[in-house]
Amino acid sequence: MLNLISFQASGLGAxxxxxxxxxxxxxxxxxxxxxxxxxxxxxxxTEAARRAVWAVFxxxxxxxLTLMVALLRxxxxxxxxxxxxxxxxxxxxxxxxxxxxxxxxxLLWAWLLAGYAFILSLTxxxxxxxxxxxxxxxxxxxxxxxVCASIASPFTPLAxxxxxxxxxxxxxxxxxxxxxxxxxxYLGFVGLSVPFAYAVAALVTGRLSDHWVxxxxxxTLLAWAFLTAAIVAxxxxxxxxxGWGGYWAWDPVENASFIPWLLVTAFLHSIQIxxxxxxxxxxxxxxxxxxxxxxxxxxxxxxxxxxxSVHAFxxxxxxxxxxxxxxxxxxxxxxxxxxxxxxxxxxADPPAPIxxxxxxxxxxxxxxxxxxxxxxxxxxxxxxxxxxxxxxxSVGPAFYNAxxxxxxxxxxxxMGVGPLLPWRRADGQSFWRALRxxxxxxxxxxxxxxVLGVRAWGVLGTVALAAYNLAxxxxxxxxxxxxxxxxxxxxxxxxxxxxxxxxAHVGLIVVALGxxxxxxxxxxxxxxxxASAAPVHLLNETLALxxxxxxxxxxxxxxxxxxxIDGQPFEARMNxxxxxxxxxFPAPAVRYGVLGDTYLxxxxxxxxxxWASVRLIESPLxxxxxxxxxxxxxxxxxxxxxxxRATARVPALRTAPATD
Amino acid sequence: MREPSAVPRLLPAAACLLLSAALALxxxxxxxAERLGNNLRxxxxxxxxxxxxxxxxxxEMLRDVRGQVAAGRxxxxxxxxFAARYGNFVLxxxxxxxxxxxLWGAPLAALAAGGAVLWGFLHRRRPVxxxxxxxxxxxxxxxxxxxxxxxxxxxxxxxxxxxDGGQA
Numbered sequence: 001m002l003n004l005i006s007f008q009a010s011g012l013g014a015x016x017x018x019x020x021x022x023x024x025x026x027x028x029x030x031x032x033x034x035x036x037x038x039x040x041x042x043x044x045x046t047e048a049a050r051r052a053v054w055a056v057f058x059x060x061x062x063x064x065l066t067l068m069v070a071l072l073r074x075x076x077x078x079x080x081x082x083x084x085x086x087x088x089x090x091x092x093x094x095x096x097x098x099x100x101x102x103x104x105x106x107l108l109w110a111w112l113l114a115g116y117a118f119i120l121s122l123t124x125x126x127x128x129x130x131x132x133x134x135x136x137x138x139x140x141x142x143x144x145x146x147v148c149a150s151i152a153s154p155f156t157p158l159a160x161x162x163x164x165x166x167x168x169x170x171x172x173x174x175x176x177x178x179x180x181x182x183x184x185x186y187l188g189f190v191g192l193s194v195p196f197a198y199a200v201a202a203l204v205t206g207r208l209s210d211h212w213v214x215x216x217x218x219x220t221l222l223a224w225a226f227l228t229a230a231i232v233a234x235x236x237x238x239x240x241x242x243g244w245g246g247y248w249a250w251d252p253v254e255n256a257s258f259i260p261w262l263l264v265t266a267f268l269h270s271i272q273i274x275x276x277x278x279x280x281x282x283x284x285x286x287x288x289x290x291x292x293x294x295x296x297x298x299x300x301x302x303x304x305x306x307x308x309s310v311h312a313f314x315x316x317x318x319x320x321x322x323x324x325x326x327x328x329x330x331x332x333x334x335x336x337x338x339x340x341x342x343x344x345x346x347x348a349d350p351p352a353p354i355x356x357x358x359x360x361x362x363x364x365x366x367x368x369x370x371x372x373x374x375x376x377x378x379x380x381x382x383x384x385x386x387x388x389x390x391x392x393x394s395v396g397p398a399f400y401n402a403x404x405x406x407x408x409x410x411x412x413x414x415m416g417v418g419p420l421l422p423w424r425r426a427d428g429q430s431f432w433r434a435l436r437x438x439x440x441x442x443x444x445x446x447x448x449x450x451v452l453g454v455r456a457w458g459v460l461g462t463v464a465l466a467a468y469n470l471a472x473x474x475x476x477x478x479x480x481x482x483x484x485x486x487x488x489x490x491x492x493x494x495x496x497x498x499x500x501x502x503x504a505h506v507g508l509i510v511v512a513l514g515x516x517x518x519x520x521x522x523x524x525x526x527x528x529x530x531a532s533a534a535p536v537h538l539l540n541e542t543l544a545l546x547x548x549x550x551x552x553x554x555x556x557x558x559x560x561x562x563x564x565i566d567g568q569p570f571e572a573r574m575n576x577x578x579x580x581x582x583x584x585f586p587a588p589a590v591r592y593g594v595l596g597d598t599y600l601x602x603x604x605x606x607x608x609x610x611w612a613s614v615r616l617i618e619s620p621l622x623x624x625x626x627x628x629x630x631x632x633x634x635x636x637x638x639x640x641x642x643x644x645r646a647t648a649r650v651p652a653l654r655t656a657p658a659t660d
Numbered sequence: 661m662r663e664p665s666a667v668p669r670l671l672p673a674a675a676c677l678l679l680s681a682a683l684a685l686x687x688x689x690x691x692x693a694e695r696l697g698n699n700l701r702x703x704x705x706x707x708x709x710x711x712x713x714x715x716x717x718x719x720e721m722l723r724d725v726r727g728q729v730a731a732g733r734x735x736x737x738x739x740x741x742f743a744a745r746y747g748n749f750v751l752x753x754x755x756x757x758x759x760x761x762x763l764w765g766a767p768l769a770a771l772a773a774g775g776a777v778l779w780g781f782l783h784r785r786r787p788v789x790x791x792x793x794x795x796x797x798x799x800x801x802x803x804x805x806x807x808x809x810x811x812x813x814x815x816x817x818x819x820x821x822x823x824d825g826g827q828a
Contacts, residue, residue, distance in 0.1 A: 244712050251707060353782045361782070365774045373767035380763045394701050395763065396709070396752025403767050603714065 004150070006157035010077030013155040016066035020149035023059035023114075026052050027141045034135030038204065046131040050121045053134065056141060057118040060148075064111045067104065067154055071097055077161045080104055080154030086167040086579070088554035093173045099182045100172045102303060102318060103154035108183070109299075110144040112190040117141060120194055125211065132201035133194075140193045143325050151317045167555070167579035174575060174585050177237035184230035185257060189295040191223025192260065195267075196292035196333075199285050203336040206343040208285070213275045216288065217268065218640060224264045225636035231257050232511075232629040243586030243601040245522065245617035247625065250400040255378045256298030259371050263291035266367035269360040269418075276423055277357060282337060282344035283364075289333030294371075296326045301378070352425040359418040366410050373403045405458045412465040412512060415505055416472045437475060442468030462516035466509045473502050493644045500638030507631030514624030522619040526603070529563065530611045538616050541565050541598070548609040556580075558587070561602040561612040565591075572602040572614065596620035685730055693729045696738055697722050699753040703746045 005017045030052030037046030070078040071094045074087050084101040085094055099105045117137040124130050148154075172178045195216040202208045234254065235247035248254060267287040273280045300322035337344070351357035377395045384393040420434050445467030446460050454460055477488070477499070484491055492499045525538045529545035536543045546562040546569070556577035563570045570589040576582065588601040597619055604613040685693060694711060700721060702713035710718035710725075721742065728738045742750050754760040 249707065350781055350784050358782060361778055365778050369767060369770045369774055372770040376763060376766040384759065390747075392748045393754060393760070393763075394707075394749055394752050395754060396699060396701065396707075398699050398753030399763065 004153060004156055009157040009161070010075070010155075012066050012070045012075050013078045013157060016063045016070070016078070017149070017153060017155040019059045019063040019066065020145065020153065020155070023056050023063065024142075024145050024149045026055040026059065027138055027145050030056065031135060031138040031142055034131045034138055038131035038135060041128075043126075046134070049131065049134050049138070050124075053114075053117045053121040053137070056145070057114040060107075060111045060114040060145065063148075063155075064098070064107055067107060068095070068098055071095070074165070076163070076165050077158065078154070079156050079158050082158055082162050082165045084166065084168055086165040086555070088578075089168060089173065090555070092176065092179060093168055093555075096172065096179045096182075097168045099186075100168050100178070103148075103152045105182065105186075106144065106152050106318070107148050107154055109186055109190060110141070110148045112186050113137075113141055113144055113193055116190055116194055120197070125215075127211070128205045128207060129198065129201040129212065132204045133197045136197035136200035137193060140197070147318065147321060151321065167577070170556075170575075170577035170580040170583070170585055171241070173555075173577070174587060175237055175241045177233060177240060181230055181233040181237050184226050184233055188223050188225075188227030188230050189257075189260065189298070191219065191226055192264065192288075192292045192295055194219040195223070195288045196329075199288045200332070200336065203285060203340045206340055208274075208281050208344065210275070213271055217271050217275070220264060220268060220271075220288070221636055221640060224261070224268060225633050227257070227261050227264065228629060228636070229633050231261060232625060236626060239622070240590065241585070241587065243588050243615075245524065245588075245599045245601070245615075245619060247518075247622070250374075250377070250395075250397050252378045253298070253302050255374045256294075256301045259374055259378075260291050260294045260298065262367045262371040262374070263287055263294060266364040266371075267291060270364050273351075273357045273360055277351065278348055279346045279351070279357065280361075281346060282341060285337055285344065286333075287364075289329070289337065293326060293329045293333065296322060296329060300326055351423075354421065354426045354428065354431060356418060356421040356423050359414050359421055363411060363414045363418065366407055366414070370404070370407045370411075373407070374400065408512065409458070409461045409465060412462070412469065412509070415508070416465065416469040419476055419502065419505075420472055438468045438472045441471035456520045459516045459520050462512050466513055469505065469509050473505060477502065492638070496641040496643055497639045500635045500641070502635070503638055504632045504635030507628045507633075507635055510624050510628030510631060512628075514621045514628060517621040518619040518625070522617065524615065524617045526613065526615045528604075528611055528613045529561075531609070535564075539618050541616065541618075543614065543616065545612055548605060548612055559602070559605050561605070561614065563589075563600060563612075563614060565598060565600065565616075570598075570600045572600045574602050574605065592623045594623065597622045685726060689729050692735075693722075693726045696725050696729065696735065699739075699751070700725065700742055701750045701752045703750055709752060 004021070005014055007014045030049045033045045033049035033052060036042060037044075037049055067078070067080060069075075070081045071085050072091070074081065074085070076082040080101070080103050084104065085097045089097070097104065099108045117134075120137060121134065124133055198212055198216045198219070202212050231254075234257070238249070239245070239247040267284060270280050270287065271284050274284055300319060303318045303322055351361075377399055380395050381391065381393045385391050416438055417435070420438070421431065442464035446464035449460055449463045454463065477491075481488055481491055484494075523539050527536050527538050527543065529536055529543055531545050531547055542565070544564045546564055548559065548561050551558045551560060556575060558573045558575045561572050561574075563572065568591065570591065572589040573587040575585045575587055577585070586601050586603070588599055590600075591598045597617075599617040599619070601615045601617070602612050603615055606612065697711040698709045700710050702708045702710050702715065702718045702721075704715065704717060705713050710721045724742075725738060728741065733741075736755075739751055739753075739755060748754070754763060756764050
């Protein structure tokens with residue numbers, strides 16, 4: 001039996017645990033009320049369930065706040081603080097420790113989930129979907145609050161209170177990005193619980209109204225923007241801290257965050273077909289159920305230790321519980337979808353292959369194949385281990401790149417065609433006429449690149465498709481500006497959704513160029529620099545070691561090499577942390593440039609400070625990935641802005657909602 | 661992502677330089693050795709190829725790779741050599757044979773199956789009579805209603821995208 005609470009041992013611990021147990025009680029009550037409200041169409045029960053969400057949010061907030069206070073006050077009577085924090089850490093590290101280990105990260109997840117449920121409870125429309133949407137949120141909450149309050153509680157009593165804590169994971173205190181990436185990722189993952197809740201509600205009630213489409217699309221876009229930012233922030237963290245000059249290694253846990261992204265991106269496009277044409281109803285429900293389930297799969301991989309990864313926290317009882325929840329979600333989703341299949345049949349005829357729907361569906365096809373490829377690659381070593389009883393297979397970047405490059409190029413190709421095509425059916429001749437300038441732009445760009453010495457076919461393809469996409473978006477925008485008159489600003493304000501999507505596409509093109517060039521033309525060289533010797537030539541640069549020094553800090557020390565690269569000072573560090581013994585964590589010095597980064601890692605030091613070994617990495621266009629992502633997120637934000645009316649129109653007829 | 665703890669006790673780079681200087685490879689051989697090294701996993705790290713790892717065993721393996729490249733052995737022979745010594749575990753680019761065919765075939769199968777489903781969907785035409793007997797769901801999508809909403813400005817309830825099609 002778990003010993004959950006002790007009032008003598010720790011005041012804050014008891015407060016946090018009580019808050020979690022009370023939140024669990026309200027979650028149970030709320031689930032029951034929501035189901036009653038849904039089954040009997042009892043608005044009072046639904047209203048009570050809605051208020052139970054507020055109580056859950058308040059109580060989980062209290063628990064989170066308690067843990068944060070305990071971390072900041074170094075209250076080592078709280079188990080989590082004793083195990084994952086220490087006195088001498090800087091304050092920002094103590095704050096990020098809240099999600100730096102298993103129990104805290106699940107608490108953060110539960111808190112964000114409660115926060116999303118709270119916002120949903122304030123915005124959800126009074127219709128037949130309401131009790132079931134709340135009920136589905138409660139089911140997710142039940143799982144996360146339940147795990148938090150029991151097997152993964154950060155507050156369970158300690159047998160003995162230590163004088164100082166064990167300290168945070170050194171890899172996570174090496175860079176401030178650790179304050180950003182996990183929170184963004186959880187905002188993205190957890191944000192998908194709302195569309196999932198709407199999908200469950202729609203399946204239970206059999207109502208997939210226009211309203212369902214609009215609401216789920218907006219919530220999904222929000223989650224998608226967070227997820228996009230989080231994935232790239234994780235890549236940036238890797239780039240800035242791990243010292244290998246790369247940002248993506250197809251690590252199982254990176255993959256686990258990428259699979260939901262692929263599925264959600266597919267969903268965001270296919271749901272527009274439903275919005276416009278009333279098609280693809282059951283497909284969309286399937287996609288969103290799979291996307292939400294894949295976030296839980298990601299967490300399971302992350303927490304269970306069944307895959308080898310940098311991110312994997314130590315095992316414990318949490319893995320099987322997540323697997324159980326994953327199975328439950330899949331059975332629930334698939335069961336409901338199968339039960340409602342007759343209701344989800346599409347009325348309209350399928351679209352013509354050459355139409356915007358056709359392009360979206362082909363995109364969905366590639367996104368799903370991409371997701372299957374990543375999933376198979378991630379799980380294959382585990383499956384082999386299960387069959388053969390030992391780890392006898394590895395899947396590295398060679399496998400993923402073999403498929404990701406053609407699939408990515410295919411998606412770029414469709415991305416250019418999509419906005420060009422009309423809904424329903426394209427007239428073949430006018431379509432080819434519209435496509436011609438794009439193809440010419442792409443061909444021209446590829447020729448220019450070829451003349452400039454680009455030989456890698458992946459890069460040539462990316463350059464061609466980038467020009468082709470930009471030409472398409474530019475022509476469409478220019479034509480719209482000409483038709484409307486006035487500037488671009490007014491047009492964007494009238495149709496923020498369309499131009500937000502264009503902007504997001506532009507951002508993706510920038511990211512694609514960054515990935516193609518930095519992946520292909522990265523150069524890497526190593527040298528040992530002597531303080532007294534002449535400067536060394538390495539990859540077109542001149543390196544001179546100015547000196548080394550050691551910075552002692554309460555939580556560890558940094559060995560710093562001061563190197564002049566072409567006259568510019570670089571300070572590359574090698575950090576060691578008191579809780580990690582002699583393990584060194586490199587902190588590279590990076591000079592960001594529009595056309596390329598100069599990246600210096602120090603790999604070894606002479607104890608007397610006479611020499612230092614360095615690794616110099618030059619990769620072109622890396623920063624395009626970060627800037628491109630910013631553009632993507634801005635574009636996604638723009639699509640959520642309500643449009644401004646162009647001209648005064650006939651006053652809208654306020655008809656009663658067709659649901660209810 | 662690379663494991664930070666794979667960076668312990670770094671071999672002084674002077675020694676590495678000596679190792680690499682021991683064998684003079686042509687630029688083509690050099691890039692081949694690098695590619696092979698990138699596809700061989702350090703047996704004692706977490707998901708790191710031997711080119712990114714600095715421990716002794718990775719250095720030893722990398723030197724071995726360079727030696728075999730210099731001796732003119734094929735990629736296949738070199739991979740087989742390491743698989744025999746350290747297990748298939750070290751092959752980050754799994755050879756397309758045996759059970760690995762499941763791995764390499766799965767995305768292709770997904771591509772084919774998805775393509776077939778998509779083709780079937782796009783070329784499906786309902787029999788004329790079926791629409792009439794189909795059960796009407798509670799709120800079917802009604803193109804006429806959508807058209808009316810569009811003309812009466814009702815689409816404010818929906819985002820502006822309802823207007824943006826069909827102009828290309």
